[in-house]
Amino acid sequence: MRSSDRYHARGRLFLFCALFVLCWHPLLASDALQESLDVRTDPAGGVIATAHILFPAGPEIMYSLLTDFPRWPELFEVRMRLVDLQIRQNVVMTDLRIEHALLPGERRLVTESRATPNQGIVTDLVGGDFTRYHRVWIFSPANGGRETYADFELKVAIDSIVPDWLVALATRRELEAHFRIVKEKARARMAKPEK
Numbered sequence: 001m002r003s004s005d006r007y008h009a010r011g012r013l014f015l016f017c018a019l020f021v022l023c024w025h026p027l028l029a030s031d032a033l034q035e036s037l038d039v040r041t042d043p044a045g046g047v048i049a050t051a052h053i054l055f056p057a058g059p060e061i062m063y064s065l066l067t068d069f070p071r072w073p074e075l076f077e078v079r080m081r082l083v084d085l086q087i088r089q090n091v092v093m094t095d096l097r098i099e100h101a102l103l104p105g106e107r108r109l110v111t112e113s114r115a116t117p118n119q120g121i122v123t124d125l126v127g128g129d130f131t132r133y134h135r136v137w138i139f140s141p142a143n144g145g146r147e148t149y150a151d152f153e154l155k156v157a158i159d160s161i162v163p164d165w166l167v168a169l170a171t172r173r174e175l176e177a178h179f180r181i182v183k184e185k186a187r188a189r190m191a192k193p194e195k
Helices: 005-026 059-066 071-075 164-191
Strands: 036-041 045-057 080-088 092-099 103-117 118-129 130-142 147-158
Touching: 005 130, 005 147, 045 164, 059 130, 059 147, 059 164, 071 092, 071 164, 103 130, 147 164
Parallel strands: none
Antiparallel strands: 036 045, 045 147, 080 092, 092 103, 103 118, 118 130, 130 147
16 A cells, blocks of 8 residues: 555544544433533623533422522522512512622522423512523433433623623632532432432
């Protein structure tokens, strides 16, 4: 075999391997769900965050964790306290006070949360020191229902002089901590024996 033929054969082999890795390899691991978190400033003001997270418990457990509103402050590293909780006709109103290193004092966040028909939770701003707050969780069973694949979206703007790019950096860090804590709580709940 001439050296130019060997060169072309190696090139074709390299191209085949590259195509396999780029195109077909993900199909072999289709059960492996990829996690992602994207946080960016919104040209209209505020921050938009989206995430795809794999949680180590079924959708029912995840839903119960994220709707256990009296214990909701335990799911965050940021200090917050629940001042008021009201449930009316399947709508949950929460009144939170949040302390944050970027902002002096406490910030008030009043929201309403509702269940969605597709195993999710939607939370919207009612009042307080925020100018926008919209959060969506959508849950799908994964790995035979033993885990949950969650789509998450947050649109938030605070009535503050802090620049949005700095809020975006803080939001990324807080969401990473939030997802980690929720995973820990889900594992702990899965480890509890059924009563």
